[in-house]
Amino acid sequence: MGMKKILVLHGPNLNMLGRREPQVYGTWTLAEIDAALQQRAAELDLRLECRQSNHEGELVDWIQQAEGSVQGLLINPAAFTHYSYALREALAAVKIPAVEVHLSNIFAREPFRRQSVISPVVSGVICGLGLDSYLLGLEALARILERDGEES
Ligand code: DQA
Numbered sequence: 001m002g003m004k005k006i007l008v009l010h011g012p013n014l015n016m017l018g019r020r021e022p023q024v025y026g027t028w029t030l031a032e033i034d035a036a037l038q039q040r041a042a043e044l045d046l047r048l049e050c051r052q053s054n055h056e057g058e059l060v061d062w063i064q065q066a067e068g069s070v071q072g073l074l075i076n077p078a079a080f081t082h083y084s085y086a087l088r089e090a091l092a093a094v095k096i097p098a099v100e101v102h103l104s105n106i107f108a109r110e111p112f113r114r115q116s117v118i119s120p121v122v123s124g125v126i127c128g129l130g131l132d133s134y135l136l137g138l139e140a141l142a143r144i145l146e147r148d149g150e151e152s
Helices: 031-041 058-065 078-082 085-093 129-150
Strands: 002-010 046-052 074-076 096-102 126-127
Touching: 002 031, 002 058, 002 129, 031 046, 031 129, 046 129, 058 085, 074 129, 096 129, 126 129
Parallel strands: 002 046, 002 074, 074 096, 096 126
Antiparallel strands: none
């Protein structure tokens, strides 16, 4: 197959990282997060493409289009985590392993954040560790792909 490809999807308002509630989300910009992920991906022999959208339908389109060309999804659905059945069903419809990540600990915040409608359809979830949530999520995907490769 050649080098495996991971698609990183960032949901709404994550383009504002760095100046958006830094006490909650940290001071990393999205560009810095993507650069850190690219570096780790190179070490893991993975190809990485990072995208951000404020629009639910655009994220749904990207998930649908990923089938066939992408082997893993790393997704921070942001606020869509808590209510987007469209995003959940897009993830359920494609046969691509996905890991959900959050910068903040969604269980330590407002009650509405404790529910993720996305979690039931992904392989695993990592939250509360800031930039490390993304890096550990990427490593988890690498391990899932390695394990799947051994089985087939
Ligand atoms: C977030 C947590 C969500 O509750 C919130 O809506 C976000 C970011 C996180 O990364 O901590 O936008 O997904």
